[in-house]
Amino acid sequence: MIEGYSNLTKETLQDFLNTMPAVLYEYVLFDNGSSELLYMSPTSLDILGHPPEYFIADIERLWAIVHPDDIDQLMAEDVKSTERNDIFVLQVRIILPSGQQKWVLINSKPTQRKKNNAFIWCGYITDISAQKSAEQEAALRTAELQESEKKLNKLNETLEKLAVQDGMTGIANRRAFDTRLEYEWNRCQREKQPLSLIMIDVDFFKQYNDHYGHLAGDDCLKMIAKALSSIVKRETDFCARFGGEEFVLLLPNTALTPAMQIAEDYREKINQLEISHESSAAGSSISISAGVSSTLPADDKSALTLIEKADQALYQAKMNGRNRVEKISFS
């Protein structure tokens, strides 16, 4: 029976040391820097690949089996815990006689016992390879997940953009315009500000397609969209393709007179592009007609009326000879 431990016999203790999944050891580190392994349990053969006598004969052999990439960290931790005279814990890789690598956890602590005036340390080493490969597997899965999440976010971004962008011209589409119109209508109503809308239509565009071909027609619409969106002045002004050869411009905080001036600027700008249109009855190059409507948004009016009125003004511009701007204000 071992003194102080009821029912613990030497045999029981020996069985523990022979069978437990850990290498138990004690060692002493002398003031002159030399060290000595005093004991190591027989399980070292299974876990470290060498019998205890191999390491007891020369403690340096213990450091020699540590993976070269982990040795510096082991030495640094050893110095730290010796200086603090406190627990040493570290995970390192060791190299087995077969050349295989294994992750182990080293854990040791100073005891109150001494040899030649130096404290004896005791500790244990356990095999943590299974835990490590599970951790590495989990880290790999996490990295893969993060990568797919990144790709998904990018795809969503593209989809979101496509949902509000006109595929051919690259400017905002009708859907984005409808959303913006509702937003600005409500905002201008709250702030008691006028809201104006310019409806733009390319003149004799059917003839352009018939004369130059549908692909040239597409290119022409792209040039017009680029020109219109490039002269949008205020951040809150919003230019979109309304559909077909029609474009729309929303001008919050803008009354009818300045909106008319802006529409004139747009008409001028398109004239200046000088896109040849030989079969146009409105001139020798591409022109636009524009209808402007403006109102002070209120509960008893609707944003749709703003579109309808701009459309009516546009019709007037067409009737009055095209390449011109007409207006309708409604209260």
Ligand SMILES: Nc1nc2c(ncn2[C@@H]2O[C@H](COP(=O)(O)OP(=O)(O)OP(=O)(O)O)[C@@H](O)[C@H]2O)c(=O)[nH]1
């Ligand atoms: N190339 C091309 N043509 C388009 C596109 N969308 C609409 N169009 C054409 O635009 C033409 C519009 O014709 P109309 O509505 O008769 O008007 P218009 O010929 O411009 O005559 P006015 O508006 O009266 O000056 C049609 O021939 C449509 O096919 C497009 O994305 N690309």
